Amino acid sequence: MEFFDVIIVGAGPAGLKCAETLGNSKYKVLLLEKNPEIGPKVCAGGLTGKDIEYLNLPKKLIDFHYNEIKFHVNNYKFNLKNKNNFAFTIDRKNLGQWQLKKLKKFKNIKIETNAKVSKIEKDFIIVNNKKISYKFLVGSDGSSSTVKKYIGIKSKKVGIAIQYIIPTKKYKEFEIFLNSKLFSAWYAWIFPHKDYVSIGCGCNPKILSSIDLINNFKKWIKNNQIDISNAKYEAFMIDFDYQGYQFGNIFLVGDAGGFVSGLTGEGIYQALVSGEEIGKIILDKNYQSKKIDKLLEIKRKHNKIMDFLIKCGKFRTIIFYIGVLLLKIPYFKKKVLDLLA
Numbered sequence: 001m002e003f004f005d006v007i008i009v010g011a012g013p014a015g016l017k018c019a020e021t022l023g024n025s026k027y028k029v030l031l032l033e034k035n036p037e038i039g040p041k042v043c044a045g046g047l048t049g050k051d052i053e054y055l056n057l058p059k060k061l062i063d064f065h066y067n068e069i070k071f072h073v074n075n076y077k078f079n080l081k082n083k084n085n086f087a088f089t090i091d092r093k094n095l096g097q098w099q100l101k102k103l104k105k106f107k108n109i110k111i112e113t114n115a116k117v118s119k120i121e122k123d124f125i126i127v128n129n130k131k132i133s134y135k136f137l138v139g140s141d142g143s144s145s146t147v148k149k150y151i152g153i154k155s156k157k158v159g160i161a162i163q164y165i166i167p168t169k170k171y172k173e174f175e176i177f178l179n180s181k182l183f184s185a186w187y188a189w190i191f192p193h194k195d196y197v198s199i200g201c202g203c204n205p206k207i208l209s210s211i212d213l214i215n216n217f218k219k220w221i222k223n224n225q226i227d228i229s230n231a232k233y234e235a236f237m238i239d240f241d242y243q244g245y246q247f248g249n250i251f252l253v254g255d256a257g258g259f260v261s262g263l264t265g266e267g268i269y270q271a272l273v274s275g276e277e278i279g280k281i282i283l284d285k286n287y288q289s290k291k292i293d294k295l296l297e298i299k300r301k302h303n304k305i306m307d308f309l310i311k312c313g314k315f316r317t318i319i320f321y322i323g324v325l326l327l328k329i330p331y332f333k334k335k336v337l338d339l340l341a
Contacts, residue, residue: 004030004110006282007125007134009117009147011038013268014254014275015140016099021279023106030134031103032115032127034141039096042236044163044191044198046174047088050269061098063089063193064174071327072177073320080327086337087174089191089198095268117141120150122249136282137250140275143239145256157241157262159186160210162217163200164231171197178324180316182216184208185309186265199226202238202265207310238265242299245292251278259295263302270295301339 006022008015011033019031045063052062066087069080103109112127119126124133139147143158169192177188186208188201201220203213221228238255240262245252253259254271261267277289312319326332 001124001131001133003133004028005134006030006136006138007132008032008138008140009125010034010139010141010145010254010256011096011100011111011113012041012140012142012254012271013095013099014256014271015138016096016103017272017275018138018140018253018279019109019111020099020102020106021276022282023103023109025108025283027108027135027282029106029109030132031109031111032117033111033113034116036114037093038100038111038113039093041092041096042163042234043092044161044189044200044265045089045092045193046189046191046198046266047090047268048266049084049086049088051272052088054269054272057090057095058098061090061094063091064172066174068174070173070175071324072175072179073324074179074317076321076324078324078327080333080336082333082337089174089193091193117146120147135249138278138282139250139252139256140254140271141256143237143255143260145239145252147250148252148256151247151250151252153243155239155241155243155258157204157239157258159202159204159238159240159262159265160213160235161200161202161238161265162214162233162235163198164221164226164228164233165196165198166226166228166231167196168227169195171199177201177220178320179220180320182220183213185306185312185316188217188220200234204262204310238262238267240299242296245274245278246281251281253278259299261299261302263306270299298339 005027006029008031022029065085067085071078115127139145171192175190184207186203191198201217240260242258245257253274259270277292280287
């Protein structure tokens with residue numbers, strides 16, 4: 001039976017960052033990806049300034065960058081502007097392939113694609129009918145995490161998102177649409193990319209059913225005269241139910257760990273940070289992650305805002321209006337940018 005010190009299940013941003021952190025270490029590392037190619041993922045591809053700074057991304061990888069976001073509250077429009085760019089879009093395949101290239105120089109890391117995990121036990125996994133033992137296991141396999149299910153964690157805080165990927169260069173602005181009647185406490189978006197645009201929305205299915213969300217989204221698409229005749233429809237789950245990241249010799253990172261923001265749906269930055277920090281913990285059992293503590297502190301603030309918006313009910317539209325108006329005040333604008341970007 002083959003043995004690896006660390007097996008990482010899932011080669012998304014978190015898994016790739018965790019593997020990079022373990023590069024050139026004493027550990028023998030196996031990075032598994034169930035898909036045939038590393039990088040592509042159902043995702044709107046929005047990034048914040050934190051992501052860009054953290055990754056030190058080459059400019060050529062960024063599709064568009066913005067120092068302005070257009071907010072819509074029903075028919076009211078407001079532009080949130082900043083001196084520096086704070087919103088970005090990137091193609092997920094390009095991001096994944098760029099991270100992957102960083103791993104090529106490490107001789108202690110083995111990468112396998114088309115590698116589906118069918119069974120997990122406390123000291124071994126079965127991948128494509130092959131038994132492989134491990135010392136540490138890292139679950140980086142998304143919101144429907146097989147590793148998380150093995151641990152026995154049931155997520156109670158799960159969002160859903162749907163989007164159309166439309167091959168067009170028509171859209172140029174980064175836009176957020178707040179419409180309480182259609183999307184409850186969440187929002188719809190337009191995120192332009194070089195050769196396509198992601199237009200989507202999300203919600204908590206416990207607050208707004210998936211059927212209602214789909215019907216409302218169709219209505220919104222029609223009202224905004226968006227042509228989806230040549231579009232690709234996608235749906236995905238967002239697990240924001242954080243319940244811990246270490247369970248003996250097993251760790252959860254990124255979406256699998258519930259690090260995603262339930263307020264914004266942002267998860268790439270959280271994936272990168274949690275992936276790197278878990279790598280450091282594996283390398284040094286006495287390492288204390290202040291960065292994960294900071295992530296969880298921000299996550300708690302996001303949860304409080306989300307809970308408040310849900311409780312507002314029929315008054316939510318008024319709260320949206322007030323919130324957008326407050327963004328005109330420099331103090332509140334800075335607070336929001338610090339919290340979200």
